Amino acid sequence: MSDKKANATAYWKENIKYLVGLLLIWFLVSYGAGILFKDALNQFRLGGFKLGFWFAQQGSIYVFVILIFVYVRIMNKLDKKYGFDED
Structure with a gap:
């Protein structure tokens, strides 16, 4: 029982x-x-928009969605590592 608890x-x-x-x-x-680095990033453009503006409006959303997929992948590996996978 303590081995399962330590594993968890x-x-x-x-x-x-x-x-x-x-x-x-x-x-x-x-x-x-x-917000913090927008002035430095606004020197560059992406799709016609200043890069700082793009990150504030859409870039952070894209990164969030990518991080969801990264988290799922990491958790699948972690589940297998500790024996919590459903396979």
């Missing part, structure tokens, strides 16, 4: 580590690129 604790610690990392990336892209 290690699983959740690693899960939280990945979750915090991915949320940090999303924060940096949405808040950093859209």
